[in-house]
Amino acid sequence: MKFASAILTGAAAVKALSIPQNVDKREELVPITTGFTMKPFLTELVEAVNDGADLTEILTKPAGDILSVGIADVNATIHLGLSTVGLAINSGGRVSDDDVSRIESTAGSASRVGDNARGSCSNPKVRVEWRNMQPVQRKAFVNAIVCLWNAPSKGLAPPATNRYEELVWVHQQMVNKVHQSGMFLIWHRYYTHLFGRMLREECGYPGAYPFPWWDETKDSGNFAASGLFTADYFGALPQLNNGQGTCVTNGPFAGKRLHIGPGGGNQDRCLSRGENRDLTRQVSAAFVNSCNSRSTYAQMRECTEFGPHAYGHNGLGPVMSDVAASPADPVFFLHHAFIDRNFWKWQSQAASRWTDIYACAAPGNPCPIMGLDTVISSMGLRPDVRVRDILDAEGSWLCYSYDY
Numbered sequence: 001m002k003f004a005s006a007i008l009t010g011a012a013a014v015k016a017l018s019i020p021q022n023v024d025k026r027e028e029l030v031p032i033t034t035g036f037t038m039k040p041f042l043t044e045l046v047e048a049v050n051d052g053a054d055l056t057e058i059l060t061k062p063a064g065d066i067l068s069v070g071i072a073d074v075n076a077t078i079h080l081g082l083s084t085v086g087l088a089i090n091s092g093g094r095v096s097d098d099d100v101s102r103i104e105s106t107a108g109s110a111s112r113v114g115d116n117a118r119g120s121c122s123n124p125k126v127r128v129e130w131r132n133m134q135p136v137q138r139k140a141f142v143n144a145i146v147c148l149w150n151a152p153s154k155g156l157a158p159p160a161t162n163r164y165e166e167l168v169w170v171h172q173q174m175v176n177k178v179h180q181s182g183m184f185l186i187w188h189r190y191y192t193h194l195f196g197r198m199l200r201e202e203c204g205y206p207g208a209y210p211f212p213w214w215d216e217t218k219d220s221g222n223f224a225a226s227g228l229f230t231a232d233y234f235g236a237l238p239q240l241n242n243g244q245g246t247c248v249t250n251g252p253f254a255g256k257r258l259h260i261g262p263g264g265g266n267q268d269r270c271l272s273r274g275e276n277r278d279l280t281r282q283v284s285a286a287f288v289n290s291c292n293s294r295s296t297y298a299q300m301r302e303c304t305e306f307g308p309h310a311y312g313h314n315g316l317g318p319v320m321s322d323v324a325a326s327p328a329d330p331v332f333f334l335h336h337a338f339i340d341r342n343f344w345k346w347q348s349q350a351a352s353r354w355t356d357i358y359a360c361a362a363p364g365n366p367c368p369i370m371g372l373d374t375v376i377s378s379m380g381l382r383p384d385v386r387v388r389d390i391l392d393a394e395g396s397w398l399c400y401s402y403d404y
């Protein structure tokens with residue numbers, strides 16, 4: 001094949017190169033084909049207020065910076081939107097409420113977490129917001145990801161061409177079990193933690209350096225300005241180009257090829273990004289506060305998953321909006337550390353949230369109930385754990401907290 005193309009000249013060579021199946025062809029623009037289910041802020045806000053949450057608290061609680069102009073906007077929108085949103089809510093859509101009341105009535109006697117007590121985690125490792133890390137730490141973090149990417153696979157997943165892709169493969173295989181149910185926050189907490197352990201144990205990311213998280217509320221509507229997307233770190237995040245993402249061509253991930261996904265398939269393609277500011281604008285402190293004002297795990301999880309989580313994913317382009325294989329973009333883990341930090345903050349509001357959980361262990365109606373002994377699997381990446389091991393991030397098993 002190589003020989004054949006080498007002897008083609010002039011017009012014949014140009015024609016050969018334009019054949020779509022040509023393996024040497026490298027795409028520049030990548031269409032967006034799937035996306036996470038989204039639920040708008042306004043809908044969530046009205047539901048939260050209907051459930052007794054304090055609107056002023058949601059809009060002014062300092063979970064990030066909310067501009068006064070933002071508050072005025074939101075108030076105006078609420079007045080305009082109440083009647084239509086009210087109709088939408090009354091006509092259904094609150095997927096998990098039935099399940100939640102059923103679960104709460106049957107699982108109220110869940111036992112306390114005893115063997116994951118906080119006492120044995122006297123000095124939790126602090127996860128630090130990206131901007132608060134030293135440049136040398138940020139660089140080491142990115143280098144460790146590159147190391148995982150360059151490391152051979154361990155045979156866990158045949159389609160994976162390197163160790164990093166085994167991690168992506170696990171998410172792809174688990175996708176239907178760990179989204180759209182109570183498993184979402186718990187499982188992604190474990191998955192993100194495993195990623196951190198692989199960086200430290202397999203790629204030498206120093207124990208003294210923190211695991212980062214990304215406070216996306218500070219970059220609401222302009223993720224590209226976060227400081228993550230530079231040639232020093234994760235490479236560019238351009239705006240969408242005609243609704244399409246662009247292959248990453250700068251930084252340590254320039255020219256990287258992906259082999260797990262899109263969706264359930266496994267196709268060679270580029271790592272691509274493209275910001276949709278209409279979507280990233282939705283990832284606001286007010287939205288996070290609204291989710292964290294919900295009193296039950298099920299409500300908070302649903303708000304988070306379909307809210308800031310989904311808008312962050314879908315706002316970052318073709319790879320990050322691919323539900324199954326989104327971890328193929330390493331920025332996935334900073335995004336999920338942000339989601340986990342919000343979960344941690346919600347848990348911090350009441351001691352029982354570290355020790356008890358009422359949730360669905362998988363999608364479905366009726367759904368299987370999650371208890372403290374429900375197994376959390378990474379399909380062989382590391383040994384399985386139970387919910388009770390990781391429900392409390394500041395317990396002995398995980399032993400971490402966040403800087404704010």
Ligand SMILES: [Cu+2]
Pocket residue numbers: 171179188323
């Ligand atoms: Cu996921």
